[in-house]
Amino acid sequence: MIIVVIIILSLIALVSAIMAIISTDMVSSIIFGGVVSLVASVIYLVYGSPDVAMTEAAIGSGLTTVVFLFAWFRVKHLGGKE
Amino acid sequence: MIKRFFTIILMVFFASLFFPLVGLISDRDSVSSLAKDYLVQGRDDFGAANIVTAVVVSYRGLDTLGEVTVLFAAAAGISLVFKGLRNEGKDKKYRVNPPSEILRTGARVLLPLIFIFGVYIFINGHLTPGGGFQGGVVIASGILLAFFAGNIKELNHGFVTFIESAAGFSYVAVGLLGIWLAGGFLDPRFLPMGEFGSLFSAGAIPVIYSLIGLKVGSEMSGIIDAIRSY
């Protein structure tokens, strides 16, 4: 049972990761990146590491995403689709 | 095209480096002997219910001190990078809309709660999951919210610097106290152990974690502040 959950979570993380790389819109790319961290933090919780999970959620998916977004807003006017 | 090809070859190689392991390794049956020592002695040594906290703050306290330093250095570095760039590179079209009334009032209600929550997380680090870093981030997110809601227009640099410096210096000072009053650097046992599981227990661990929380909170706020364009 728990394994199925983990597999599903892993798949979500992987798909988000790939989306983060291939998505053409930078904001959604950044958000996808955050989702990877968020899912990872859930996985950590399942694996008995609540401390890590909290940190990953707060820093990995929260703060990092915010920093990314701020940085992006500073330069996005320079445009550039790939 | 050649680049693609080589990339694929590299990826395949790295995959082949990693994935044989998947079959080889199975779930561990028990923790390592060192971890066993921590688990068994953690309570007696430091009286911390959360062994991870005991490891982070005491057994491997030097790592944590280093970690705080890394953040500190990064914050200083980022502010140097953006020094003199306050206006340049600001996206003219990007402008934060004036915060809505709901956000503003909501923030006014939420902010104290967020700060209290942050403080709660780091002073309870030795009992529950979480600690200085997580608490610090929560505080920083509170400050972020305050930015959005317009409660603060600009970070009070003097104040933040003061907190940052004072907390950092106290952290080192507490570490040194450990040398003189207890067994060694960052030894938290110069304060009474207290009753296991209660707030005031585990020697100086809550103190250290609080200092870390303050420091991390102010450093993170500094990073956000520096990277954000006004």
Added chain:
Amino acid sequence: MMTNLLFILAGALVLVGLWGILTRRNIFKIIIGFSLVDTGVHVFLVAIGYVKNGTAPIFDKEYSSLHSLLNTVDPIPSALVLTAIVIGLAVTALMLSFAVRLILKNRTLLVDGKKELKW
């Protein structure tokens, strides 16, 4: 079994991240790729620390038996990951700030747009 799953996820994340670093031309994408690699490594470390049927290494007042004591996940990798995550944030943020300066200077988001330093 649980460890292996996590291993696969970690490896996959690292590979996806590396792939992103190597193939994307947008600097931001490269940094995102890098932070994915970072996440992958964190997952890997957590996997290292997992013990069969382990619980969180947090005790309440009543715990006493050695068995329950040792039936936890390894706290050391957890501590390491904690540190690594924070450091990862610091690196990423600094990298972003350099990237912003670089982009503002070169007026392009593309990494190979303007190479002033080579050979």
Added chain:
Amino acid sequence: MVNPVFLIAITLGFAFIFPLFEKINPKLSRLAGILVFLTLVVIPLIWFINISNMDIPYIYSSTVGLPSNLTINLAVSYMEALVLLVVNGVGLFVYLQEAYSKESPWKGKQIILLSIVMLGANGLIITRDIFNIFVFMEISTISLFGLLSCSSDDRVFEGGFKYMLASGLSSVFYLIGIGFFYLVAGTLNLDALPDGINFTGGVLGVLWPLFLLSGVLIELKPAFANGWGMDTYEAADYSLGAIMSGIQATALIIVLTKIIPLIESNIIMPLLLVVGSITFIISHLQALGQSSFKKMLGYSSSAQIGLVLIVLGSGTNILLAIVLLLTHSVAKSGLFYTGKYFNECGSGRDKPLLVVLSSLFVIALLGLPPFPGFGAKWTLLQILGGKSDVFTIFIILLGSLLEGVYLFRWLGLKIKSDRDSGLVVSEVVPDDDAIPGYSSSDTIGVASQTGLAGLGGCIKVHFSSDSFSYHQLFPALMAVIMVVSGVVFNKGVGLTFRFLIPFSGILFFVVLDLFRVPTKFQVFLAIVASIILGFYVYPELNGFNTLFGFIFLFGIGVQFIAFFNRKGYSPGLMALTVGLLVSLISILTSKTNFQLFFSWEMMTLTSYFLVLRGDNAFAGGYRYILFSLASAFFILAGFSMLHGIFIGEYMSLPQNLLPVILIIIGIIIKFAGIGVHIWLPVSYAEAENDVSSIFSTVLSKVGVYMLFLGGLYFSKRVFKGVDTMYLLGWIGVLTSVAGSMMALFQEDIKYTLAYSSMGQVGYMILGFSIMSHLGWISSLYLVTTHMMFIGMLFLSVSGVIYRTGTRLMYQTGGLIKRMPLSFISALFAIIALSGVPPLSGFGAKWLMYSALLEKGWYLQAAMAMFASGVAFLYLFRLIHSIFLGQEKAIYLNVKEAPAPLLIPQYIFMICVMAISMFPNLLIKPLQTVIEPYFASTVRWEGYEVISALGYWNGNAVMYVTMGVFIIPLIWLLIVNRHVYKVKQFNIVYAAERPFKPETTHYAYNFFGHYQKALGFLVEPLISKFWNGTGILVNNLSGGLRRWNSGNPQGYVFQILLYVIFLSFLMGGTN
């Protein structure tokens, strides 16, 4: 004892409190910074002293008061204390430079970041926990990135971004490695590793070392994955370069030494060797083609790290690696600073202190004496030689040579004068248009030539107000500390007190220079010093050493008189010359190979800087030092295989051929044998005149000395069925033919003399290689007399150049009336040199032909005779063009050469006359010298020397020849009354008025017609070969540089490739 944790606590406390402190009082806070950085130096110093005095092996601290296996440990042993001392010293130096710099001093966050950089380095060095290493690695890189952003060059963001990607990846690898390691070992503590676990078995056992090593190695910027680092070096400020290479790389090597013992040595050692070798060679090659100074230093750092890896991988003493590392650390950071000031001010000639400092740092970096790197390299090579590890020796020496190529090029370019084009001026007939600043209408005041640098006041050193500044104080201090530590270290390796004399000599005269003591007075002191030196060393010299001691002391001592001709100050001149003399004497008194080689290198260096003093000497000096280095390295390689037995002790030396060949090749390069001679003419010609004279008379003999020193050891070796001495003999004779032929076609008189002395040395080699009593006598006889007559010739010519200001022979003429004394001296020298009777040169030739015939080397004898004839031709031309013929209008009122130039000539002349008339004055002592080696084959009857092939009576020859000359002279005097005198400018006799008068001058291109006939002999094949080699190396370098494309993704690609490369080295997993 101080707890190691205080290093961390102090730095960190300072970094944290600094912002508050600075707000209160900026000045005081900067002072506090000095205090903190000073403490960082003092603490390791205390440890260092205590550990070495009280035999406390280890200072140990576990951070929390718990058993050490539970916590993070810090440990300091002898090695760590030493490294900390140096690294923190460099840190203090950077702090003092930057916090107090004139323009934009560091403040606030920058100082914080600098102290965090120091924290990171200190932590890396003292921690004993694998994960803690990771944290400190991140601390030091992140604080470095912060500092980078303040560089004045805003390309630094590009470089920094690449650096971040690379270091991010390397820390990812390191983390993965930690994970695997923990899985295998169950602990992260290096001191608490459980026994009995097979760390390197199975897939896991390969993976953890692979990833840990990848993490550390990539941070060390190994070739071929180091482009990102180099780009950062180029854009970053100088002090950041110093931090990167002086502090961080050093700390990371220490990390590596902590990881190495964990891995099975049969895996890690070859790996380090391969990785180190690749980095060492490729990085040097890449540095070679750099035009950016900082990038060049960056590549050089990377290469030096490669060298340290080689040392670690060769399994020799780890302390050697540390010494090399620390020398590099200090020298490189010093060079970054002097380079900074140099690049701000253009030519360095008016910045004497900078020149001295840069030279010292370059020398230290190359591992030359007197710095610690020298002793370390020597010891290393001895150990490798003992293991017969020829390949590693080859790699190390090749890399060091490549390093010399670009470092000395940079140094030379910085020191050269503004007039120096940096090119070799055409050696054969120069085209007027090709000579900058020359036009035929120039009068004497600005006259003409390439080597206008006559005697006296040629280097104009301006001591301007910024010649010495506060900021050079610290590099100077560093240099002094390095010299002292070098002396101490080398003394530990095997120097005796005596070998410190060159330094005291140099130092003494440098101090005189600092106090602006006039050169004339310094010369006087130098003469006194050489006399004292003579009395001091004479008693312990014997055999050959006495003879060569006489040549060195007497030769240089007499020529010191010529220096009296200099006016004003010539900073450095006497220091270097005395240094040269003393190191030559040290060569004679050496009792071990180490002492010998040490003095040899000192000789090379002092003479190199003497060459560089010339006004147009960049190219010459450059060639000189490169070939000298190559020569020294060949000798070094040979020495390393002798198992520490002194080369002078023939009997106990090992019998294999390789060291003999290597040493002989080294010697051949040093005496400029044919094929490797291209350095000689240009460096002799472009040095200052009085210096060239010393080179040609004395320094050219040092190679011959080495041959005689190892004489018996070298002989009787068979190389592919041929006696090595037979080959050497051919090289000697070919050198003399080539030297004479080349001399024939020179228009520039100094080139003529330079080639001439090359040819004469060829004779000496030939005589040596005969390996018989007569051969050796002839060789040594020539050594002695050649010193005298080439001295006469050179000084006489110096006088001419000094008075006329030109080195081109056809531009002078008819000077016999103006400079009769010089003429007489030149005439005697020429008679002696060309080997015609009656002077001593004849005796030398006679002995040599006898020896050759006795040996049965008829063809060689014929060629030697041919060369002798050619020698007569060019000498005839010399005297004919300069002293005879038409007087030039512009030289109508030149005066006789100044007395300081004439006196040594006449001293030499008296000696030559004495030896010519009484050959046994010289031959008798020579016989006693050679007696121990060969039984005598000549005997004496009165003043007659009798060999199996005839006899030679110096007196009789003299009288006969005098008779032969006097009779025609009398006859000429009688006929002279009837001679019709033509006015000098009577153009009837010229038949036309030429467009360019010089071309019709009879002396212009004097032997042009011979050149048509024999020119193919002097076709510059050899120059072409060496130029081709240079171009090849440059192209190679250019190609290698292109590997670093500047694209961040390319660099990531390289890094991943590097990991794969490492995994194959570790045995491959799939």
